[in-house]
Amino acid sequence: MATTSLPVERETSRTAKAPRRRLGGGLMLLPPLALLFIFLVLPLILVLVYSFYTLNPITGLMQQDFSLQNYKDIVNSSLYLKIFWRTFQIAIVATAVALLLAYPMGYAIGAVAPPRLHGLLLLLVIIPFWTSYIVRTYAWIGILQSHGFLDSLLGWVPGLPTELLYTRTAVIIGFVHVYLPIMILPIFASARNLDRRLIEAAQDLGASPWRTFWRVTFPLTLPGIVAGIVLFFIPTFGSFVTPQLLGGTGDLMVGNVIADQFGEAFNWPFGAALSIVMTIVVIIGMAIFFKFADVDAIYG
Amino acid sequence: MSSEIDVSIRDVVKRFGVMTAVDHVSLDIHRGQFVTLLGPSGCGKTTTLRMIGGFEHPDEGEIAIRGEPMGNRPPHHRDTSMVFQNYALFPHMSVADNIAFGLKERKKPKAEIRERVQEMLRLVELPEHGGRRPKQLSGGQQQRVALARSLVVEPTVLLLDEPLGALDLKLRRQMQLELKRIQERVGITFIYVTHDQEEALTMSDRIVVMSAGKIEQEGSAEEIFERPRTRFVADFMGAQNILDADVVDADAQSARLRFGGGTLAVSEAGLLPGETVGVMIRPEKIQLSADGAGVPATVHERVYKGATMSYQLALADGTRLVADSMHGDHAERFAPGDMVSVTMQPRDLVVLRGVPVQGA
Numbered sequence: 013m014a015t016t017s018l019p020v021e022r023e024t025s026r027t028a029k030a031p032r033r034r035l036g037g038g039l040m041l042l043p044p045l046a047l048l049f050i051f052l053v054l055p056l057i058l059v060l061v062y063s064f065y066t067l068n069p070i071t072g073l074m075q076q077d078f079s080l081q082n083y084k085d086i087v088n089s090s091l092y093l094k095i096f097w098r099t100f101q102i103a104i105v106a107t108a109v110a111l112l113l114a115y116p117m118g119y120a121i122g123a124v125a126p127p128r129l130h131g132l133l134l135l136l137v138i139i140p141f142w143t144s145y146i147v148r149t150y151a152w153i154g155i156l157q158s159h160g161f162l163d164s165l166l167g168w169v170p171g172l173p174t175e176l177l178y179t180r181t182a183v184i185i186g187f188v189h190v191y192l193p194i195m196i197l198p199i200f201a202s203a204r205n206l207d208r209r210l211i212e213a214a215q216d217l218g219a220s221p222w223r224t225f226w227r228v229t230f231p232l233t234l235p236g237i238v239a240g241i242v243l244f245f246i247p248t249f250g251s252f253v254t255p256q257l258l259g260g261t262g263d264l265m266v267g268n269v270i271a272d273q274f275g276e277a278f279n280w281p282f283g284a285a286l287s288i289v290m291t292i293v294v295i296i297g298m299a300i301f302f303k304f305a306d307v308d309a310i311y312g
Numbered sequence: 313m314s315s316e317i318d319v320s321i322r323d324v325v326k327r328f329g330v331m332t333a334v335d336h337v338s339l340d341i342h343r344g345q346f347v348t349l350l351g352p353s354g355c356g357k358t359t360t361l362r363m364i365g366g367f368e369h370p371d372e373g374e375i376a377i378r379g380e381p382m383g384n385r386p387p388h389h390r391d392t393s394m395v396f397q398n399y400a401l402f403p404h405m406s407v408a409d410n411i412a413f414g415l416k417e418r419k420k421p422k423a424e425i426r427e428r429v430q431e432m433l434r435l436v437e438l439p440e441h442g443g444r445r446p447k448q449l450s451g452g453q454q455q456r457v458a459l460a461r462s463l464v465v466e467p468t469v470l471l472l473d474e475p476l477g478a479l480d481l482k483l484r485r486q487m488q489l490e491l492k493r494i495q496e497r498v499g500i501t502f503i504y505v506t507h508d509q510e511e512a513l514t515m516s517d518r519i520v521v522m523s524a525g526k527i528e529q530e531g532s533a534e535e536i537f538e539r540p541r542t543r544f545v546a547d548f549m550g551a552q553n554i555l556d557a558d559v560v561d562a563d564a565q566s567a568r569l570r571f572g573g574g575t576l577a578v579s580e581a582g583l584l585p586g587e588t589v590g591v592m593i594r595p596e597k598i599q600l601s602a603d604g605a606g607v608p609a610t611v612h613e614r615v616y617k618g619a620t621m622s623y624q625l626a627l628a629d630g631t632r633l634v635a636d637s638m639h640g641d642h643a644e645r646f647a648p649g650d651m652v653s654v655t656m657q658p659r660d661l662v663v664l665r666g667v668p669v670q671g672a
Contacts (some may be wrong), residue, residue: 087316214413215387223417
């Protein structure tokens with residue numbers, strides 16, 4: 013059989029550099045950069061400076077010196093290590109529970125529901141944000157307390173846990189409820205962009221629905237999952253209201269300790285040092301996470 | 313022609329809401345053939361293809377592959393494979409992993425997978441591209457990867473849904489020939505969906521012309537082009553001259569038709585006097601002369617087309633006609649405004665029925 017000669021095609025390169033942005037684009041960046049500087053960089057510098065101050069042991073007033081004592085106290089105390097570890101555990105469990113709920117929901121809205129319903133369904137997801145986070149957390153007290161709403165509803169079922177208030181479970185429930193929407197949104201976005209034909213192609217090549225999910229749907233919605241995890245984990249890790257209101261004494265998190273240093277103990281330098289440590293821990297944690305969940309590798 | 317039937321479609325109906333996409337279609341597709349479902353958008357060709365692949369299920373009727381009724385069997389339990397319109401390559405996998413996808417699902421050993429992926433890359437002439445990502449390839453290259461990904465699982469039937477639609481014309485023409493070459497080499501039944509009649513003529517062993525969910529005509533490329541049975545098929549295949557004619561009288565083998573102020577004999581059986589039919593004639597089959605032996609016509613326009621001269625004619629009743637004549641040394645030339653005489657041979661006239669005629 014004669015072989016037909018192949019057309020020589022011009023390689024279409026989509027990795028080519030975008031044309032240089034015009035100067036106007038740079039100018040437009042100025043206001044947001046200024047805002048970021050005033051409300052993020054400047055306070056952070058302030059906190060960093062405070063963290064090197066000390067308290068005068070006699071007067072209890074802040075002394076503007078440069079000392080690493082606060083950091084030494086944190087590193088040398090097993091108490092803070094324990095609290096960091098506990099905070100990490102609570103945040104991880106809450107993130108995992110939230111992902112189990114957010115993924116099916118975000119996927120269903122983005123890839124199963126007809127596009128004309130997207131706006132309405134997303135509105136329903138976001139509506140809880142219209143009520144203050146503290147009010148909603150207080151509502152959980154009424155639901156979870158002993159002889160509360162949940163007990164009166166399900167208390168008669170043998171084997172179900174009752175009196176959940178002031179337990180680790182209550183804290184997790186509170187976190188999942190408060191931050192679930194911000195995890196659903198990025199998952200929705202990646203599910204909506206998923207090409208239906210890729211799923212059909214996988215099934216056509218012999219993959220069962222379950223295998224199709226693992227080999228195509230899941231990897232292609234991974235960017236949304238990664239974004240959702242980050243958006244959920246970070247505020248959870250730094251939160252102090254939820255454990256304060258719903259948790260017991262054994263459920264206090266780093267955020268509570270920091271809040272106490274500022275609000276109760278009036279040891280701002282130590283609170284500032286704890287804040288800096290927490291920020292560094294979160295940054296390192298996220299760096300490890302991004303290394304592990306290499307989103308760029310998915311699209312090469 | 314092989315007599316074994318790979319796909320048998322029996323009286324299949326598919327509705328979407330109030331719309332009937334596929335309306336009582338029956339079709340047999342023989343092993344090893346390149347069959348094209350041809351028609352305008354919305355004619356039901358893609359729905360028919362998707363039903364064979366298992367992406368849609370018939371509301372009525374039955375589809376059988378190699379004699380086995382498919383029922384509502386899902387795509388991953390069918391021995392078919394689809395090449396999608398925009399390739400549907402997995403963006404998160406390399407070209408080689410895309411091709412290996414189906415083999416991995418079939419739990420083939422790693423060494424065999426590697427070997428067959430290389431073999432496929434060679435078949436589609438992309439041996440060095442296995443490590444690339446799909447989006448690093450051009451449209452034509454992606455198209456070939458999609459083809460390799462489907463062929464490597466050795467399907468009973470390969471389904472192709474307008475796979476060349478996104479390519480430019482030059483590349484399309486080259487890919488048409490290449491597809492045909494690959495089909496002949498692998499010997500698998502190809503069912504190809506397109507709205508492009510030229511593409512269908514170039515590649516197909518059989519063409520099935522569809523319109524409004526029904527089969528208008530099925531036949532070889534030559535039959536479809538030379539002897540269309542319906543007005544729709546003639547029009548869709550690009551016929552330039554379709555005339556309305558009334559049957560004056562008819563016997564068992566032939567009939568006399570009146571049109572455009574003249575009468576002509578056709579060798580067509582089964583016509584009834586008084587019936588209105590369409591008559592198709594190819595522009596190159598019309599003879600023009602200056603003397604008055606045929607139907608009189610006026611030359612409206614003359615277009616020089618290189619090898620031929622094309623004349624736009626008007627018959628006495630205003631009917632338009634296009635005639636192409638080779639302009640050799642001896643050919644007569646006519647100018648706009650000239651009166652000419654049109655003659656057509658009965659064997660060149662193709663009678664078209666308004667009603668769809670099914671089967672071959």
